[in-house]
């Protein structure tokens with residue numbers, strides 16, 4: 399048997415892979431099984447200085463993703479001895495990663511892409527795990543897709559169930575049980591499940607807490623801190639675009655088209671008579687320094703280096719927005735957030751290159767193991783890593 403803790407990008411993949419390989423899998427998820435379109439009700443964000451975002455429900459934070467399916471950290475992982483070429487290719491096939499046709503990207507995104515090109519920035523379409531035949535271009539990816547057009551880990555959980563996996567929701571694992579240096583099961587309050595193969599995939603904010611209670615080493619948090627900058631552009635209709643349909647890379651990370659309701663509220667507060675259709679926005683997502691902590695509380699501030707990268711990216715975003723028709727006299731910036739918490743149980747610190755801890759049979763397979771801030775969407779890498787590790791478990 400195998401116990402998998404958490405059903406997001408990492409846990410959903412592990413459950414599917416192990417169940418398909420003939421393991422008797424028990425998947426334990428803290429949040430409820432929900433309708434995808436209600437995912438926004440299950441955000442469990444943490445104000446840690448920078449607001450750290452995640453959702454707690456079956457499928458984890460994949461339910462609110464923008465569908466970005468980019469390979470990241472490929473070189474860093476190869477340098478650690480992990481070659482994911484095969485797993486990336488398989489993950490792209492299973493998630494259906496592709497570029498979206500121009501008409502789905504939306505007029506605002508096309509304007510921003512054209513402005514970026516005019517300013518000499520190489521701009522590329524974002525690879526997406528969104529089915530263009532189902533996408534209704536409502537801009538609601540981060541709320542939970544109402545059209546089920548986007549891959550989420552729930553699909554992998556369902557596949558795991560088809561292979562016989564048992565799924566328990568609304569139950570949080572609060573302790574890992576060990577005996578003589580080997581894992582022996584998990585505890586959820588007074589309920590226990592026994593097994594000699596346990597995979598932690600509770601996300602980068604919960605997994606290190608479970609490891610810490612066993613006295614196992616953990617590592618600092620990164621979140622890919624981002625700022626959303628925008629200004630008035632009457633009638634742009636950008637709020638319905640598929641978010642982050644394209645990107646510009648710069649030395650600090652990525653600059654991407656991004657609508658946020660916070661921009662509208664900030665502009666209205668400043669007296670601009672705007673509605674959702676009257677705003678153009680861009681996200682600056684940086685490779686933040688991993689100076690965050692996950693303990694009793696979560697702490698994640700902004701270092702001087704982070705601020706420099708945000709300013710550098712902000713200048714690029716501002717110039718693109720202005721060229722695309724947003725009024726620079728109205729520019730506002732939403733409070734800093736981070737949607738890619740990771741790094742808290744790194745390869746080389748908490749786990750080896752098979753993702754196994756020093757407790758025999760206890761593995762980690764979520765964003766916690768990532769070796770560095772990607773400054774890019776990590777789901778595809780988490781899925782590929784989980785596939786890689788699943789093939790090495792229980793050998």
Ligand SMILES: Cc1cc2nc3c(=O)[nH]c(=O)nc-3n(C[C@H](O)[C@H](O)[C@H](O)COP(=O)(O)OP(=O)(O)OC[C@H]3O[C@@H](n4cnc5c(N)ncnc54)[C@H](O)[C@@H]3O)c2cc1C
Pocket residue numbers: 403404405406407408409426427428429451452453454455456457458459460462463464465466467468540569570571572599600601602604737738739763764765766774775776777778780
């Ligand atoms: C708004 C938003 C948009 C995003 N868009 C993208 C994107 O387009 N592309 C991309 O690559 N990435 C995106 N991300 C990031 C991506 O969703 C996460 O990096 C990824 O889901 C992390 O995977 P994970 O397995 O580490 O954790 P999660 O997917 O968060 O899964 C962890 C699961 O563990 C459960 N859990 C927690 N504690 C316990 C416990 N004690 N017992 C049992 N279960 C527990 C949680 O409820 C959760 O279901 C986005 C994130 C946000 C917030």
